[in-house]
Amino acid sequence: MLPKRLIIGLISLCLMIRCTGGNERCGASIRGACPPAWSQWGDKCYKQLSKNLPWAEAKQECIKKGSVLVVPQSQEETEFLQNNMHRQFWINCSDLQVEGTWVCQDGTTDVEYSNWKTGEPNNAKGIEDCAVVTASGDWNDVPCNGDSPVICQRPAPQLHF
Numbered sequence: 001m002l003p004k005r006l007i008i009g010l011i012s013l014c015l016m017i018r019c020t021g022g023n024e025r026c027g028a029s030i031r032g033a034c035p036p037a038w039s040q041w042g043d044k045c046y047k048q049l050s051k052n053l054p055w056a057e058a059k060q061e062c063i064k065k066g067s068v069l070v071v072p073q074s075q076e077e078t079e080f081l082q083n084n085m086h087r088q089f090w091i092n093c094s095d096l097q098v099e100g101t102w103v104c105q106d107g108t109t110d111v112e113y114s115n116w117k118t119g120e121p122n123n124a125k126g127i128e129d130c131a132v133v134t135a136s137g138d139w140n141d142v143p144c145n146g147d148s149p150v151i152c153q154r155p156a157p158q159l160h161f
């Protein structure tokens with residue numbers, strides 16, 4: 001008997017071949033698995049780094065791995081990360097460019113979701129320009145030069161038909 005994986009592979013291939021007429025995207029896609037050592041939740045893959053870093057280094061390390069510093073987009077996603085990786089971690093949000101104007105980026109796209117703790121961001125002592133998810137799951141601005149746990153995110157692979 002043919003292995004199930006081979007049959008699924010052949011069916012997928014047939015579906016793909018039907019869509020090779022041009023550059024157009026076909027109507028359906030299926031989600032592939034994350035690379036080894038990356039964890040999957042929904043359509044994202046995540047990896048926790050082994051050491052705590054300052055925010056700018058955290059951002060750079062994620063880019064080196066072909067990913068970006070995580071920016072959770074729901075309470076469910078936040079809980080997944082807290083339960084499986086760290087309670088507290090850097091997120092890809094800062095007001096380094098314009099004090100008081102917070103920018104959160106999913107790769108190079110600005111994202112709208114935020115979950116600030118009541119009273120935050122407060123720029124305490126005038127030196128808080130980078131954000132973390134706190135142990136309670138909401139966000140706080142803190143000094144960018146402190147060390148915090150790092151989680152990188154990248155889109156899960158997709159097969160388009």
Ligand code: MAN
Nearest residue numbers: 120122123124128140141142
């Ligand atoms: C308190 C609050 C926070 C601030 C931290 C800094 O928890 O003022 O807004 O970021 O202190 O340690």
Ligand code: CA
Nearest residue numbers: 122123140141
């Ligand atoms: Ca703060």
